[in-house]
Amino acid sequence: MNAYYFCIFLLATLTLCLGLLVSIGRGVFGQFIGHSNAPNDTLHKWVRAHANCAEYVPISMILLYLVSLNPVGSWVFWFVILLTVCRFIFVAGILIPSTMATPNPIRFIGAMGTFFFGLGLSVAFLLQLLQDWGFGLYQMAGQINPWDNHT
Helix, strand or coil, rough: HHHHHHHHHHHHHHHHHHHHHHHHHHHCCCCCCCCCCCCCHHHHHHHHHHHHHHHHHHHHHHHHHHHHCCCCCCHHHHHHHHHHHHHHHHHHHCCCCCEEEECHHHHHHHHHHHHHHHHHHHHHHHHHHHHHCCCCCHHHHHHCCCCCCCC
């Protein structure tokens, strides 16, 4: 199984499940348009978790797919796994605490991990582009890239 595609599946499933949770919550709480902005309101927390996923998951999924095409190092695999884990941690940091009024370490770790590993995957994609354009680190040093299939 391709771990890159499995992580894309997990992120898509997370976002869709949160969307379903919001839809069900709207019916349960009788709030069909908008929601309370109270930081301890359950529907508000569900909406924020889903909205945050809708903001960060699409670009994450695109990066995961792009770096899966030609990984530039084993570190890319771990960044893909950790980015996916951080998205789940962030959602837990919104849904588990009783309020969003105060920062919490779970949400902080999820957010910082998303930024760090997402930016790292952006760099991995840039390295792929440079490699494709003949400016890769291995080509510039006159070495064979161990990630290429040389037979």
